[in-house]
Amino acid sequence: MITASIVTYNNNLLDLEGILRSLLISPVQKVWVVDHSDTFTGLEGELQEYMRKDDEFLKHEERGFRLEYIKHANKGYGSGHNVALQKALEEGSHYHLVVNPDVWFGAEVIPTLWRLMEEDETIAQVMPKVLFLNGSVQCLAKLLPTPLDLFGRFFLPGKLIAKRNDRFELKHSGYDKTMNVPYLSGCFMFLRMSALKSEGLFDERFFMYIEDTDLTRRLHVKYKTLFFPSVCIYHRFSRLSYHKWRLLLVHITSVIKYFNKWGWIYDSQRRRFNKRLLSELKAYKGE
DSSP states (O other): OOEEEEEESSSHHHHHHHHHHHHHHOOOEEEEEEESSOOOOOOOHHHHHHHHOOOHHHHHHHTOOOOEEEEEOOOOHHHHHHHHHHHHHHOSEEEEEEEEEEEEEEEHHHHHHHHHHHHHTTEEEEEEEEEOOSSOOOOEEEEOOOHHHHHHHSSSSSSHEEEEEEETTGGGGOOOOOOSSSSTTTEEEEHHHHHHHHHHHTTTTTTSSSHHHHHHHHHHHHHEEEEEEEEEEEOOOOOGGGGGGHHHHHHHHHHHHHHHHHHHSOHHHHHHHHHHHHHHHHHHTOO
């Protein structure tokens, strides 16, 4: 069984159209929409109307597709997805997709990732190649960050940290090969439920941002967490925290909590994971 969850905030049905169409044409059996809106958006009513009248939804509903709306107090991105993940565990889901509302993809993506994980039980998480609307690659497979990697992106001129940022984002990899990466983006996390049951769900201390870093590195201790470029998705990437002060403060708060948890200067696991990945990439290039 494959399930999925979308956490929304002041979204309407039009915002979700792309991801809902993508999930409908995939072998996903149930989707939870967890709504954190702090104002009345009408999303629940729009979804009910959609489920009553949309011909494509009704066709897939006949094969067993289910969509459930949940209004949930806004305790953060990870908290919202945890609501759905708990339900997925209760319903016996084997794989679960954590996905953003601003993502869409073709019918081949989920079946390909499903087969990949069925063939290798050591894989706990997979992220495909993520593209901007113009087809260029989003560099969302990364090393585990140091304080300079994250705070430098906020406060230092881009030219000053460009070389370090390129290394952090693994740009030298070419994003054209499968990589076992300790930090994968939360915009699309295809997860093995048995691994989550063993290693835990999202850490709800992170309201928003960095919760994906934390979850991937916890899974990476015992499992593979793969960037898999054989299939791709599209993501309307906005980086709102770089443009809005309130979100920037939320982001910085999460970064501080992350380093308080894992270590600011001394983080032996970070050093070990990053060294191993960089060595694997060098070996691949024959350096």
